[in-house]
Amino acid sequence: DTEVTQTPKHLVMGMTNKKSLKCEQHMGHRAMYWYKQKAKKPPELMFVYSYEKLSINESVPSRFSPECPNSSLLNLHLHALQPEDSALYLCASSPSGNGGGQGSGNTIYFGEGSWLTVV
């Protein structure tokens, strides 16, 4: 079973709200990722967690705060977002991260995404 589950599917939030996106995988993967995808564009990497430690932060604004409570869960906390942050947020996982990368061509498995609209 290669499944990454994301909740909620859709989220509308105001610019002063605090909300969270959640991601879960039960494949025993040790690397988890957050990507942001705007319409008609490829996914852009935001964060990588490898063995539950943040290994890559692609200069993401501090209004996005990731958290990895355990090896199966990944959260993205959102606060004081801007309308331009509206996008599809994709969670992903892979068997190993080896310090940030995929390692030996491991496949990255993606969730269905959370559609975020900031109003």
Place this chain on the structure above:
Amino acid sequence: AQSVTQLGSHVSVSEGALVLLRCNYSSSVPPYLFWYVQYPNQGLQLLLKYTTGATLVKGINGFEAEFKKSETSFHLTKPSAHMSDAAEYFCAVTSGYSTLTFGKGTMLLVSP
């Protein structure tokens, strides 16, 4: 450094026709190559990947791709298009311990 170029932001085919989506890569070390498909309002699904070994890789839904090192290419093909193949297709590359680099994507349009 690594990069991916997908030729053509849109490709249109008729149902039953050959599908050919082009991908060229740049990598300073041996690459690992992937094709993902994204249906409307969904996440990315892996179609196929090349790591090592056989250069002709077969994937899901009748798709296949051939790794050609001399041409730095990894083009995606399917002999006969179905309406259900209409989607965005992303080629991606990683070089062992680097993160995944995506191409800009190619939208496949299939007409009856």
